[in-house]
Amino acid sequence: MNLLDPTRLHALHGRSLLTTHDWSTADLDTLLAVAARLEALDRSGHRLDVLRGELAYAMFFDNSTRTKSAWAGAAARLGMHPVVVDGSSTQVAHGETAEETGAMLGMNAHALGVRHDLILGEGNAFMRDVQRGIDDYLAATGDERVVPVVNLQCDVDHPTQSMADLLWLQEHFGGSVAGRRITVSWAYSPSYAKPLSVPQGVVSLLTRFGAHVTLAHPAGYDLLPEPMAWAAEGASESGGSFRVTDDMDHAFTGAEAVYPKSWGPLVMMRERVAANRAGDRVELAAIEQRALAHNAAHRDWICDERRMALTDDALYLHCLPADIGAEVSSGVMDRFRAEVAREANKKVYVVMALLAAAKVTDLATLLSGGV
Ligand code: CP
Numbered sequence: 303m304n305l306l307d308p309t310r311l312h313a314l315h316g317r318s319l320l321t322t323h324d325w326s327t328a329d330l331d332t333l334l335a336v337a338a339r340l341e342a343l344d345r346s347g348h349r350l351d352v353l354r355g356e357l358a359y360a361m362f363f364d365n366s367t368r369t370k371s372a373w374a375g376a377a378a379r380l381g382m383h384p385v386v387v388d389g390s391s392t393q394v395a396h397g398e399t400a401e402e403t404g405a406m407l408g409m410n411a412h413a414l415g416v417r418h419d420l421i422l423g424e425g426n427a428f429m430r431d432v433q434r435g436i437d438d439y440l441a442a443t444g445d446e447r448v449v450p451v452v453n454l455q456c457d458v459d460h461p462t463q464s465m466a467d468l469l470w471l472q473e474h475f476g477g478s479v480a481g482r483r484i485t486v487s488w489a490y491s492p493s494y495a496k497p498l499s500v501p502q503g504v505v506s507l508l509t510r511f512g513a514h515v516t517l518a519h520p521a522g523y524d525l526l527p528e529p530m531a532w533a534a535e536g537a538s539e540s541g542g543s544f545r546v547t548d549d550m551d552h553a554f555t556g557a558e559a560v561y562p563k564s565w566g567p568l569v570m571m572r573e574r575v576a577a578n579r580a581g582d583r584v585e586l587a588a589i590e591q592r593a594l595a596h597n598a599a600h601r602d603w604i605c606d607e608r609r610m611a612l613t614d615d616a617l618y619l620h621c622l623p624a625d626i627g628a629e630v631s632s633g634v635m636d637r638f639r640a641e642v643a644r645e646a647n648k649k650v651y652v653v654m655a656l657l658a659a660a661k662v663t664d665l666a667t668l669l670s671g672g673v
Pocket of ligand 1: 367623
């Protein structure tokens with residue numbers, strides 16, 4: 303099957319990515335093939351700057367190193383002008399609605415990235431409202447620009463991360479994750495109560511591609527019900543499997559890839575919602591302290607040499623930044639330092655693929671050898 307067939311490429315034209323669950327597996331496959339092809343062209347020095355003079359605007363309501371740089375790197379390679387702003391410095395902080403924000407940014411931009419990941423129930427809904435604001439503005443003014451919205455991490459999913467992880471795993475396993483035993487595990491972190499969206503995104507994506515996915519976490523660290531249901535459905539449709547355990551050793555035994563990372567206790571992530579709505583910073587800080595105290599009861603959830611020895615010579619993955627000495631031992635991180643950097647570098651090509659597939663009308667020509 304030619305994944306870069308013009309009909310398949312055309313199906314991605316104009317598309318935003320707000321969760322991978324919104325996209326068919328066939329379309330995700332095409333996007334992965336576009337990303338792999340763009341990576342090969344970029345690494346061999348081909349010019350790909352077909353979107354010269356266009357503005358790639360991104361708003362971040364949370365910290366980021368890798369995703370900001372992937373957005374800017376992808377836009378620059380395509381000839382776009384990347385701009386990354388702190389979302390809290392926009393008028394959203396003064397009550398501007400997401401639709402208004404979308405309309406105002408979409409008026410000038412040619413693509414919009416958003417990170418809004420800290421509060422359950424808010425980030426993905428914000429992005430959908432922003433997209434509606436842009437689309438309504440473009441329709442009302444007869445503006446034919448295509449302005450895709452790209453989720454750069456929300457409360458539900460981190461799709462450019464999970465797609466980068468899948469691209470990296472496919473490369474590692476020689477083309478496919480089907481039949482591979484992959485463990486996504488909670489790991490201890492003292493630094494902050496991290497969002498749930500990375501494990502949610504990874505388990506709900508890999509199960510759709512035939513992987514045997516094990517999710518491990520201590521009691522109280524459940525993920526949201528919706529992505530858990532997506533993972534179960536994905537596994538049953540793809541011939542993969544999905545199981546959940548509270549035993550990290552059991553989850554590591556025989557795994558061919560392990561993805562141990564921290565996330566916050568679900569009950570406290572939910573408590574944040576009301577405190578955030580009330581603007582109660584004292585309560586938000588108290589919830590954070592309770593979450594970290596909860597984490598500290600599980601210091602033994604670390605990816606170390608002993609646990610790696612239980613695996614089937616597993617590849618170690620992490621979205622980064624990792625808490626070294628807590629989520630992962632320094633020895634394991636040292637051993638996989640180059641691999642996690644290569645994993646992170648896939649994101650620039652996933653973002654590039656999203657922007658190019660949404661916006662370049664003759665994508666097949668671009669993919670056949672650049673400009
Ligand atoms: N993994 C990831 O999204 O990294 P940043 O938070 O640095 O963007």
